[in-house]
Amino acid sequence: xxxxxxxxxxxxxxxxxxxxxxxxxxxxxxxxxxxxxxxxxxxxxxxxxxxxxxxxxxxxxxxxxxxxxxxxxxxxxxxxxxxxxxxxxxxxxxxxxxxxxxxxxxxxxxxxxxxxxxxxxxxxxxxxxxxxxxxxxxxxxxxxxxxxxxxxxxxxxxxxxxxxxxxxxxxxxxxxxxxxxxxxxxxxxxxxxxxxxxxxxxxxxxxxxxxxxxxxxxxxxxxxxxxxxxxxxxxxxxxxxxxxxxxxxxxxxxxxxxxxxxxxxxxxxxxxxxxxxxxxxxxxxxxxxxxxxxxxxxxxxxxxxxxxxxxxxxxxxxxxxxxxxxxxxxxxxxxxxxxxxxxxxxxxxxxxxxxxxxxxxxxxxxxxxxxxxxxxxxxxxxxxxxxxxxxxxxxxxxxxxxxxxxxxxxxxxxxxxxxxxxxxxxxxxxxxxxxxxxxxxxxxxxxxxxxxxxxxxxxxxxxxxxxxxxxxxxxxxxxxxxxxxxxxxxxxxxx
Numbered sequence: 464x465x466x467x468x469x470x471x472x473x474x475x476x477x478x479x480x481x482x483x484x485x486x487x488x489x490x491x492x493x494x495x496x497x498x499x500x501x502x503x504x505x506x507x508x509x510x511x512x513x514x515x516x517x518x519x520x521x522x523x524x525x526x527x528x529x530x531x532x533x534x535x536x537x538x539x540x541x542x543x544x545x546x547x548x549x550x551x552x553x554x555x556x557x558x559x560x561x562x563x564x565x566x567x568x569x570x571x572x573x574x575x576x577x578x579x580x581x582x583x584x585x586x587x588x589x590x591x592x593x594x595x596x597x598x599x600x601x602x603x604x605x606x607x608x609x610x611x612x613x614x615x616x617x618x619x620x621x622x623x624x625x626x627x628x629x630x631x632x633x634x635x636x637x638x639x640x641x642x643x644x645x646x647x648x649x650x651x652x653x654x655x656x657x658x659x660x661x662x663x664x665x666x667x668x669x670x671x672x673x674x675x676x677x678x679x680x681x682x683x684x685x686x687x688x689x690x691x692x693x694x695x696x697x698x699x700x701x702x703x704x705x706x707x708x709x710x711x712x713x714x715x716x717x718x719x720x721x722x723x724x725x726x727x728x729x730x731x732x733x734x735x736x737x738x739x740x741x742x743x744x745x746x747x748x749x750x751x752x753x754x755x756x757x758x759x760x761x762x763x764x765x766x767x768x769x770x771x772x773x774x775x776x777x778x779x780x781x782x783x784x785x786x787x788x789x790x791x792x793x794x795x796x797x798x799x800x801x802x803x804x805x806x807x808x809x810x811x812x813x814x815x816x817x818x819x820x821x822x823x824x825x826x827x828x829x830x831x832x833x834x835x836x837x838x839x840x841x842x843x844x845x846x847x848x849x850x851x852x853x854x855x856x857x858x859x860x861x862x863x864x865x866x867x868x869x870x871x872x873x874x875x876x877x878x879x880x881x882x883x884x885x886x887x888x889x890x891x892x893x894x895x896x897x898x899x900x901x902x903x904x905x906x907x908x909x910x911x912x913x914x915x916x917x918x919x920x921x922x923x924x925x926x927x928x929x930x931x932x933x934x935x936x937x938x939x940x941x942x943x944x945x946x947x948x949x950x951x952x953x954x955x956x957x958x
Contacts, residue, residue: 465675468688473680474885475646477592477627483645486674494559497668498526501619502533502563504666505642509534509584509617510541512640517544519582521574521605522564523589523623524551529560530619531588532567539569547571548578550589550602574601576608584617585609587638591620592627592648598634610636617642621650622659629851630656630873637661645670649682649853652887654873682853685876685886687954690922694954695732695912706734707776707911710769711904712793713757714783715744720808720900722748723941724782725755727904730944731923731951733777733911739769766793770800777803777911781810781832782900788813795824803828803910807903808837815840822863827879829865830910830920832903838869857883866916868906868924870899876920884921888928897940902927905947926950 465473475483488494509518520535522528532547539545549571556564564571572578579585589602598606606623609616616638621627624635630653641660643651644667650656651663683689698705709728713721721738729736735756740748742759749757760766769775778797784790790813797804804826811833814821818841825831833841838859839848846858856869856877869875872894874886905923910916930946931938 465679469680469683470672470675472683472686472689473646473675474649474652474682474684475678475680476682477648479678479680480592480627480645480648482678483670483674486677487670490671490673492669495562498529498559498563499533500668501530501644501666503537504664504668505530505586505617505619506534506537506541508640508642508664509538509586510543513584515541515543516583517581518546518584518586519578520545520547520586521589522547522549523591523602524555525590525593526558526560527588527591527593527619528556529558529563531586532560532563534586534588534619536563536566545569546578546582548574548605550574574605576605579605579609579612579614582614585614586617586619587623588619589623591623592625592650594623594626594633596633598624603634606634606636615639618660620644621648621656625656625659626650629853630654631851632656632659635659640664642666644668647684649885652684652873652885653852654871657873657887681881682883682885685884685888685921685925687925687957689884690918691954691958693914693918694922695909695914703734704774706732707908707913708735708737708774709733709907709911710775710778711736711738711782711907712778712780712784713738713740713744713748714785714809715741717783717785718744718747720782720897721784722751723897723944724779724900724904724907725752726944727901727947728779728908728911729755730947731905731908731926733908736908737769737775739766763792763796766796770796775802776913777805777907779805779807779903779907781805781807782903784809786813794821798824798826798829801826801828803830803916805830805832805903805907805910807832807899811837811841818842818845825863825865827865828910828916830868830906830916831859831863831865832868832870832899832906834870834899853877853883853885857881866920868920870902874924876917876924878917882917886921886924886928888925888932890928890931892934892936892938893928893931895938895940898927898931898943901940901943904944
């Protein structure tokens, strides 16, 4: 049985959602009632967010269009001025969609851009996530015209032309509000889908949770429900070593990235944090780090001595490390310890000419944190770049045998077992230099305290986004570590 946390955060593919509907009908809820249940919360939400105004409901030839007829009827019954424009012929509708169309007692206009005249709100019930081809013809032109006119649009399920499994747009336009049923889909969170959907609401239409006995999702939305139980907990008899010791390789002459990462590891709870550096960088690091220790480590022997200290419980290398053979050698030395290791930035790019060498050394306890450019350099020959982001992250995790965190406004965390988590709380303010270094440090700090890599990557990503949301405009990456205590305290209070 799926854990309750997985059930609540599950993201369902279009195929899984269709199967959920079938199982719901099999459980005793009629298809007609299921469609009524889908349209009712959409109409209610519209009435909650807007005052009564002329509405045009665009209905398609399938079940999405049937939902639209329900919305139109309910708004009409509430006294709103409503018109319906249909793509296709009314007599061609089938099943529950045909039944609900018969309950619409007013005229049905043929879909065309001209039907938008006089409308102050548009409901897009044309296709939803079931569309598997680009939006075209009258549907494309009508939605494009609505967007050009600035008419607010409410989408049923997903904006028509948006691929529910990938978030790719095939003619979709941005909408003000999207209302979907039962669970979100990956396309609601993956870009550009996340941006195109506007405000996103999930409606309860009576689908029983028992459908998870036969549907086993492997993709989830990042939320504390998934990993809060696994966060490190302070023990009354604990001491600094029981809280783990993070070791960060500090670059030279680029020093800021590693310093921010080290502070992030410490702020998220590592009992001790050490930055290993070339001796030439000692004055810079020592003058700016206080609770974080600085250890000169010139030559492979000095680093090996540090790695031989088993009190170091997790490693980070990459931020400011430089791309070259020295960084490659340090990465391989860290990986040879079989302890958790985060590889970021330069630690990934230095293997761009020989990715198999890195893959052969990786352990399941590692976390790779590439942005799109680093991902292409490392996985360009092993992962088809034409795949969507979720599929690429999964393929990379399988190819490397470890956790891959593919960064962006829609960060994806994928494991080699096929599980994936999509993060959706990252604000645009995180698009600033150094924020990825802080994230790498946060993951390292959680690994140092013994948290499992997949959950540590997910937790750090969400906490990273939440910290940025609390700060707002003007965020610098160096602000993020000092925002973590407030976020962690709030989580602790909820628990």
